[in-house]
Amino acid sequence: MDKSKMEILLRNRIEKLKNEMIMTASISGMDSSETLHCSQELDKLIILYMKHFAYKKSA
Known part of the structure; x- marks a missing residue:
């Protein structure tokens, strides 16, 4: 499965x-x-999402 x-x-x-x-x-x-x-389950999923898919904006 691809990342998107x-x-x-x-x-x-x-x-x-x-x-x-x-x-x-x-x-x-x-x-x-x-x-x-x-x-708690939602927190885990959000952390997983942020770890793998949240993009950092450069300053």
Whole structure:
């Protein structure tokens, strides 16, 4: 799989998990274990994305 396809898949997964976290928080609360689990998983995906696909702007 090429890098651009992988980036798209990761961005889609991040968006899906973000929406899942918002829905979970609205149902079970911001500090529920389900919401916190979604948040932690989302953090991992965002860090992965930033590590591999975020481009640094030169000053």
